[in-house]
Amino acid sequence: xxxSAPPRPTTLAEWIAATLPPGIPAMGAAPxxxxxxxxxxxxxxxxxxxxxTSRAWQLDVSCRLTGEHGRIVGEYFEVGCSRQVxxxxxxxxxxxxxxxxxxADRVDAVVVSEYERAFLDGAQVRDLxxxxxxxxxxxxxPEAEGPVDFDNPAHEAxxxxxxxxxxxxxxxxxxxxxxxxxxxxxxxxxxLGGRPPYGYRLVDAGPHPNRALARRGVRQQxxxxxxxxxPVVKLIFSxxxxxxxxxxxxxxxxxxxxxxxxGADTERDRVRMDPGWxxxxxxxxxxxxxxxxxxxxxxxxxxxxxxxxSGRRTSVRNEQHEWAISARIAHVPxxxxxxxxxxxxxxxxxxxxxQAADADGDECVYLLAGRLQxxxxxxxxxxxxxxxxxxxxxxxxxxxxxTRPESAPGNLYLREDHLLARIAAHLTTMGIADxxxxxxxxxxxDELGLVFRCDAxxxxxxxxxxxxxxRTPRRRLARQPGDDTLGNGDDQLLLALTYATAEETDQxxxxxxxxxxxxxxxxxxxxxxxPPPRPQRLAAPQRRHRQSRLHAAFAARRSRDTSxxxxxxxxxxxxxxxxxxxxxxxxxxxxxxxxxxxxxxPSRQQTPHGQRSTGRPGVASGNTKPREPSR
Numbered sequence: 001x002x003x004s005a006p007p008r009p010t011t012l013a014e015w016i017a018a019t020l021p022p023g024i025p026a027m028g029a030a031p032x033x034x035x036x037x038x039x040x041x042x043x044x045x046x047x048x049x050x051x052x053t054s055r056a057w058q059l060d061v062s063c064r065l066t067g068e069h070g071r072i073v074g075e076y077f078e079v080g081c082s083r084q085v086x087x088x089x090x091x092x093x094x095x096x097x098x099x100x101x102x103x104a105d106r107v108d109a110v111v112v113s114e115y116e117r118a119f120l121d122g123a124q125v126r127d128l129x130x131x132x133x134x135x136x137x138x139x140x141x142p143e144a145e146g147p148v149d150f151d152n153p154a155h156e157a158x159x160x161x162x163x164x165x166x167x168x169x170x171x172x173x174x175x176x177x178x179x180x181x182x183x184x185x186x187x188x189x190x191x192l193g194g195r196p197p198y199g200y201r202l203v204d205a206g207p208h209p210n211r212a213l214a215r216r217g218v219r220q221q222x223x224x225x226x227x228x229x230x231p232v233v234k235l236i237f238s239x240x241x242x243x244x245x246x247x248x249x250x251x252x253x254x255x256x257x258x259x260x261x262x263g264a265d266t267e268r269d270r271v272r273m274d275p276g277w278x279x280x281x282x283x284x285x286x287x288x289x290x291x292x293x294x295x296x297x298x299x300x301x302x303x304x305x306x307x308x309x310s311g312r313r314t315s316v317r318n319e320q321h322e323w324a325i326s327a328r329i330a331h332v333p334x335x336x337x338x339x340x341x342x343x344x345x346x347x348x349x350x351x352x353x354x355q356a357a358d359a360d361g362d363e364c365v366y367l368l369a370g371r372l373q374x375x376x377x378x379x380x381x382x383x384x385x386x387x388x389x390x391x392x393x394x395x396x397x398x399x400x401x402x403t404r405p406e407s408a409p410g411n412l413y414l415r416e417d418h419l420l421a422r423i424a425a426h427l428t429t430m431g432i433a434d435x436x437x438x439x440x441x442x443x444x445x446d447e448l449g450l451v452f453r454c455d456a457x458x459x460x461x462x463x464x465x466x467x468x469x470x471r472t473p474r475r476r477l478a479r480q481p482g483d484d485t486l487g488n489g490d491d492q493l494l495l496a497l498t499y500a501t502a503e504e505t506d507q508x509x510x511x512x513x514x515x516x517x518x519x520x521x522x523x524x525x526x527x528x529x530x531p532p533p534r535p536q537r538l539a540a541p542q543r544r545h546r547q548s549r550l551h552a553a554f555a556a557r558r559s560r561d562t563s564x565x566x567x568x569x570x571x572x573x574x575x576x577x578x579x580x581x582x583x584x585x586x587x588x589x590x591x592x593x594x595x596x597x598x599x600x601x602p603s604r605q606q607t608p609h610g611q612r613s614t615g616r617p618g619v620a621s622g623n624t625k626p627r628e629p630s631r
Contacts, residue, residue, distance in 0.1 A: 035070030035108040037062070037140070038096060038508060042078040042117050051079045058113035059511060065142050066111050073106075074099075074508020083120045083166075087128060095506040100135055102506075109138035109147065115162040120170070122163040178298075182324040185297040189330030191221050192297055197290050198261040199233035199334055201226040223290075223331040229264055230334055236285055237335045240343045246286065250277040250401035278401050292340050293333030295326040364390050367442035368419060373462065375455030376409055390416040414454060422459045423452060430461075 009015040041058040043051045055077050063072060076096040087093045100107050110132065112118045119125050129150055132139055138147045143162055149155045184190045196202050205220035232253070239249045253260075254276045261281065289296050302315040335343075366383040367390070374381055374394035381392040394412045398404045417438065424441045427433045433444055444450075452459045 033069035035066070036106065037066050037070055037072045037109050037111045038100070038107055039072045039075040039511065040077075040093065040096060040110060040112050040118060041075070042081060042083065042090075044080070044082060046080050051077075058117060061113040061142060062111045062140075063511075065113075065140060065146070066109075069146075070108065072111065072511050075511050076508055083116070083118065084170075087124060095503075096508065097131060098503070099506045099508060100131070100137055104135040104137070107135075107137055109140050111140040113142065115141060115143055116166045116169060119163065119166060121167055122160060125159055125163065181297060185295050185324040186327055189295040189326035189328055191223060191295065191330075196223055197288055198264075198285060199226055199229045199291065200224065200331070225332050225334065229261075232258055233285060233291060233334050236282060237291075237339055237343055240286055240346060241339060243346070246282040247279045247400035250279050250282045251403055253277040253282075254402050276402065278399070282401075286343055289323075289325070289340065290331075291334045292337045293329040293331055295330040297324040299323055366390050366392075366416065367438070368392065368416060368423075368445065371445055371451050372414075372419070373451060373453045374412055375453050375460070376412060378453075381412070381414070381454075384413070386413060386415065392416065392419070412455065414456070419452075419454060419459065422454075426452075426459060426461060 009018050039059060039062050041055055041062075043049050043054040058077075059072075059075065066072060076092040078090055078092040081090050081092075087097065096110070100110075119128075128139065133150070140147050144155060144158060148159070181192055184192065191202075191205070200223040202221045203224050205222040207214040208218040208220055210218075236249055236253075239252065240246075244252075258277070260275070260277050263276075285291075298318060300315045301318055364383075364385050369383050370380065372381040372392055373379065374396070377394065377396045379394055379397065381394045384391050384393040386393075392414050396409055396411070398408060420438045420441050423445065424433070424436050424438075427441065427444060428435055432448075433440065436444060445452075451462045453462055454460070
């Protein structure tokens, strides 16, 4: 009997595989289990991180975690998105959730390489849990060494600890950066980046003080006066100290054909064309303390506290006591500190006088905002307060920053109460309402989407075909008493997915080196326990069209809530036959999977809290009543 010798390795990978000790799987070995995973990763920025390297190490950690139990069939990697953004507003995270909602029978679990990569706090985990439990999908974390059991007290404590650590990391990093930048401004007067103010330009200021950055060629910069724009800044301050208004200064500069900041430097703003000087541009120059020669930082902020509901960071002005001002002169001043303070005093006096002109000083609500067009020029009328009352005006494209021709028509001013009376009479004539009051008229105009063309003589209802774009005021409607589909208001992800439609761009990316399952491979059918039938509710009215954006789903949800009350059951129409079939298919898939608890691995299976042994045979501590599966 001849025994053939094992083949000798010829490549580096074969040589390393031959030297592996017993029990250690080889690199790239086929997975043992049959679970199908979706990988989610995230890189915060493009500039300060390498997305390819970040994706590689996150995917490697996820593969090591899931290698013995299944394979990663798709990946969703986020680039340039902060973890402070909710999941339904992240592009790739929202795409993954839409894919899970549309293909609930093709996904078993979602794996994340690190808690801090995906979540900011515990609220995001709770929202994601609601979605995953509804579609029967697990969440795998390296910190939990596998699947997360949300019903296990140990895992709940672990998630709370991870959430606290994630928030601590954010606060600590932010505190370090903000404090360092404040000290660099106050003590060193360093230029910390950003667009230079109008009147200055940037020049080289030597190597960077950080030796590692200096070896890479990073240089410092500082501000020096720009010979072509410095006289304009000095002229603006001199005119202001002489008693001229900001609009009068802008009008004077436009009459003298002085290039505006965007016209003097095309690289300053490539998108905006040069429209000339405006009142706001002059006011920004007059209120910038950097013209005194001192470096100023933290005049504005755009952090998590100022984020809008859509996820976009909005810049807000900080109070003067929050500014960081250099202790010494950092660059050549264009105006003295005495003149700058005097200019602010003039501005403050005029501003307070204008506020005192209003009768009550309270916030004014404009009921017809965005619903009026000028009968002379066709422009939308601006909301404008006149003598303490809500009113609307149209300046026909002219502003106070430019000299108006003598042949141009005068401004059109219309009071809101007069307009509401005319619109109420118009609605009564058309048979829409019977002498409605002001509030009823405004509500009908908003609900029906009406737009009126008005002038000093009367109002005219515009045809919908002649309406270009109308700004719809945002409204927050209360939930109806009979609407208990989604429980509390915290299930934002589930609410968004209910009205979202999977798109072609939501398909996951296949990880490198992994292919899809063979076409002939069949998976054994699962027989989970079916959940008990839900109580019969009134059928919801069908939507006219499917929403394809998550942020549009919230508006559809609110409108659906208001229209459900008082309606009876009605059968599905033929126009929605295909949609009803798809909806029924989704419901069947959810019924199969929603009753299934997360499949904990036998090697890592956690003992329920109420059934842990007390050390005595046959006796269990705590409540022995079995826990119902999560729905």
